[in-house]
Amino acid sequence: MSSGIVPPVRWPARVNELPKEVFVREDVFEEELVRIYYGEEWHAVAHEGELPNPGDFKTFAVGRVPLLIARGNDGTVRVFFNACSHRGNQIETASLGNKREFECPYHRWLFDANGRLAGCPNEREFSPGFARADYPLRQPRTASFLGLIFVTFSARTPSLEDWMEEIAPTLADVMLGDGRLQLIGYQKVRYKTNWKAYCDNDGYHAPLLHRAFRLLNWQGGKGRQFATRGRGHIGFESALSLASDTSLLHDPSIIAFKGTDPSKGSRVIEMFPMFVATKHLDVVNLRFSIAPGVDETEVHYAYFAHADDDADMVRHRVRQSSNLLGPCGLISMEDASIFHRVHIGNRTPGTVAFQKGVKDFTAMAHEVLQNDETGNLPRWEHYRALMGFDRVPA
Amino acid sequence: MTVAPDLLARLDMLQARYLDALDSKNMPGWLDCFSTAAAAAYVCTALENYERNLPVALMLDDCRARLEDRVTYITEIWKGTFQDYRTRHFVQRLEATAQADGVIAMRSNVSVLYTPEDTGGSEVLAIGSYYDKVCFATGEPLFLAKSAVLDTRVLPRYLVYPL
Structure with missing residues (x-):
């Protein structure tokens, strides 16, 4: 159903472009509550x-x-x-x-x-x-x-299994295979950003924004990035890579891996609309998030150990979880900063364009390179269709 | 065991030195407030975690090496990526007790206001308690351990600097 929002959102014809107004318009947010948060999504x-x-x-x-x-x-x-x-x-x-x-x-x-x-x-x-x-x-x-x-407020939402599309194995890896997790603590923060900017992080930025990767000579691991067909849930699956020069740090345990299977060392998922979860090194992090308004996103970073971990492993997970991937983390504080700054910039007119990995202005790929930013596009297309925003003719 | 007034004055001077270092973004000065013992520690966590023995913290620098790394994060790794902000810490000592080992345990209220560089409007960043352990191994008082336990369960932004 076409959006009744006035003035209408003018969605660009090219699939790699987004109108910035959808991040900052109050009326768009109110419509998102109806169509997405209280609609047919989990x-x-x-x-x-x-x-x-x-x-x-x-x-x-x-x-x-x-x-x-x-x-x-x-x-x-x-x-x-x-x-x-x-x-x-x-x-x-x-x-x-x-x-x-x-x-x-x-x-x-x-x-x-x-x-x-x-x-x-x-x-x-x-x-x-x-x-x-x-x-x-x-x-x-x-x-x-x-x-x-998961919850849904609509009786018409498909079963969770169908709704998850092909993301389930990746999500299982994040939860250490069997989901037998024990809570080890929270970090909670309310970002001054729109929910869509919060979960629009991409594979392109990581080695550029996060200077720690370069300073530690920490290369990206080999792996895949994919988006599911339908809702565009995003999965990153990488074998673990380890920093080859830790001399910058006096305590390199922050980036040590003590798990058993490096092939499952790094996983990130971004499920529509805004659930992010990550398993990196020995951090298991489920980010429960809330969109209370157009300018605010509250994130509860919940960290876990596995039920079978011994005391040393729990301690290692606690020490790594606290300082690595949260709102003050070694390789994530910069992301938090970007959430705020992108939201400020999105108040300017016009569109933004994804570039890295774009090969076609009319079609989207569902299997892309790990450091491409095109993995986000299928999810944006699901959003656009769900919101009833029509593309303007090219 | 109660603490003599002249010693209290020295504890307060250490605390003032700590706050002044943070409010002037002097990270080497912040580090110099801690003991050089390998076990020197700084923890910043929410009361919600602390009360339930959930050990994950916002910052868990449980050894001198991590305190040193904290300075590197801020002065080298994160440089140029964040919206900078200035803090003002306000601290009120509530109690100080000498332990048998000569370490003084001190508890204070702390409130931290902040002013972001880009907006210029001042707001509350966090409020809570400091739980400090102060040692005198070199004669001068230094923090052997400092824990900032925050009533603020949901931070209004990400933290760059320790509290």
């Missing part, structure tokens, strides 16, 4: 490894919709809307915690960690036919992959 909201014990919970959001994610007394992790089933009052205010019951303070309705309504004062005076069983905490549709939990 959104990663948590991994079961974050909530190991019955009663463990965290709060999160998709767009502006607040969620409460809890491991029930029966051991099952469920996603609820974070609103009382009575009058809609926010149920839980903490970011993380452990509770066997959630009480709404407004009228003292009480829910167990499975979401069932366990008590509601003055029940005999309620409307005819009232039954507690009809008033559990409401749940969006959920599905999971190796413990990674």
